[in-house]
Amino acid sequence: MPSRREIGRRIPRLLFGLVLFGIGLAMMVIAGLGLAPWEVMHQGITRHTGIPIGAVGILTGIVVLLLWIPLGERLGVGTVLNVFIIGIVIDVTLWIAPESVEALWQQWGLLLGGMLLVAIGSGYYIGAGLGPGPRDGLMTGLARRGIPLGPGRTAIEVTVLIIGWFLGGTVGLGTVIFAFGVGPLVGILLPRMSLEPLERSTVNGQPFR
Numbered sequence: 608m609p610s611r612r613e614i615g616r617r618i619p620r621l622l623f624g625l626v627l628f629g630i631g632l633a634m635m636v637i638a639g640l641g642l643a644p645w646e647v648m649h650q651g652i653t654r655h656t657g658i659p660i661g662a663v664g665i666l667t668g669i670v671v672l673l674l675w676i677p678l679g680e681r682l683g684v685g686t687v688l689n690v691f692i693i694g695i696v697i698d699v700t701l702w703i704a705p706e707s708v709e710a711l712w713q714q715w716g717l718l719l720g721g722m723l724l725v726a727i728g729s730g731y732y733i734g735a736g737l738g739p740g741p742r743d744g745l746m747t748g749l750a751r752r753g754i755p756l757g758p759g760r761t762a763i764e765v766t767v768l769i770i771g772w773f774l775g776g777t778v779g780l781g782t783v784i785f786a787f788g789v790g791p792l793v794g795i796l797l798p799r800m801s802l803e804p805l806e807r808s809t810v811n812g813q814p815f816r
Contacts, residue, residue, distance in 0.1 A: 617735040621688060622688070625693055628732065629692065629695070629696025629697045630728075631725035632646055632725060634717045634724065636660065636701060637705065637706070638717035638718040640715070640781035641779030641783070642781065642782060642785070643725075643786075644765070645664075645764070648667075648768070648771030648776060651772070651776035661697035662694060671741040671745050672690065678748030686738035687738075718781045726789055729793045733797060734802055
């Protein structure tokens with residue numbers, strides 16, 4: 608059982624990472640060049656319901672957590688904070704920032720800067736070791752049921768991407784760049800930002816939220 612002092616050392620890193628992650632996703636929304644697969648679906652739902660995209664992300668995270676029950680995944684404080692903080696940060700950032708930008712250099716700056724913040728945020732919140740994000744736990748739970756992590760992740764993300772595209776979410780070059788670029792960035796940053804594990808277990812470094 609980790610000490611209160613140890614938890615207190617990790618919580619600020621977790622919160623900082625989640626805030627950066629949310630800001631990064633909001634920057635990609637403003638850029639308008641394409642979103643990560645889950646955000647494509649969230650944006651598509653937003654366009655049909657009027658619910659802010661961050662709030663949609665929170666509701667989706669809760670639904671995904673319900674899918675943990677048959678998979679036997681265990682919640683951590685990081686899991687619960689992940690569900691709520693990222694969505695809130697996205698909505699607050701989009702409320703403060705302009706709805707869109709016109710200049711191409713601004714769009715690409717927001718896209719690439721947003722990806723970098725997502726990767727850095729992932730390094731901090733995953734590296735804190737206080738529990739996986741809801742989608743991360745879904746992938747690892749399925750993997751323990753015999754579905755390989757790579758194919759399982761791909762199948763789920765392709766599915767939510769297609770759903771989001773049909774719902775009118777923004778799919779573009781940014782979606783492709785995110786899909787192929789964020790993983791390597793996290794792979795580079797995570798080892799440099801991770802604290803020693805609380806338990807001796809495999810750490811999954813993919814930024815699934």
